[in-house]
Amino acid sequence: MPASRSASCTSTTCCGPGWPEMARRATLPKPAPRTGRSYSRFVGLMKIVLPLVAVGLLAAVLIWPSIENRRDIALSYSDVEIRADGLEMVAPVLTGADDRGRPYVLTAKGATADGLEPTMVTLHEIEADVAMEDGRPVTVVAATGIYRIREETLALDGGVTVTLADGHVVKLESVLLDLAKGTASSDKRVVGSGPTGRIEADSMSASDGGHSLRFNGNVRAVITRSEDAGAGLPRDGQ
Secondary structure, three states: OOOOEEEOOOOEEOOOOHHHHHHHOOOOOOOOHHHHHHHHHHHHHHHHHHHHHHHHHHHOOOOOOOOOOHHHOEEEOOEEEEEOOEEEEEOOEEEEEOOOOOEEEEEOOEEEEOOOOOOEEEEEEEEEEEEOOOOOEEEEEEEEEEEEOOOOEEEEEEEEEEEEOOOOEEEEOOEEEEOOOOEEEEOOOEEEEEOOEEEEEOEEEEEHHHOEEEEEOOOEEEEOOOOOOOOOOOOOOO
């Protein structure tokens, strides 16, 4: 296998001419023209894909923000490696805000494309943090995520945990997010618990940008009734 090439940077943004300029200023030996183009294409792809992945992770908690305004998005990483079988971005960190002004941070151990003309990007050990409109944080953690570029789908697997500041936690084995349609679904067990109660089901689906949520199969819900709780979790079959 040919020796890998790599280039490092500390921080850049997702817009403007900074990306190709950064590649030209890499301190490592100048790559061959094809490798240089591959590097630039991969970095350019990541500045589009990673914000979409961030949206997908936030969609897991039914936030569904848009990223039409990318001027507020910044991406940093420790290294980009170009290999014979594809490209890898090491330790990417994405910061930005959605269309409602809610800031978020996405981190991953790595992001790998399946080739020089990639159709799929795989992320490992990913975490997204977002501040709600009232300032309360929400965290989404997943072991792996596969983003399919053409289909605009994000499959989270290996365990997905959503933690809200008010003590609610949702755990799924996996979830498939369709960013184009604004839907999410999981055909595996889902458990949600917190101050308002607990719900378990064999599967779940969300549509209409998260406004419609349904739990299916052996649904069990326990509602904690108090002055401040009781409306936060759906009842059986809802």
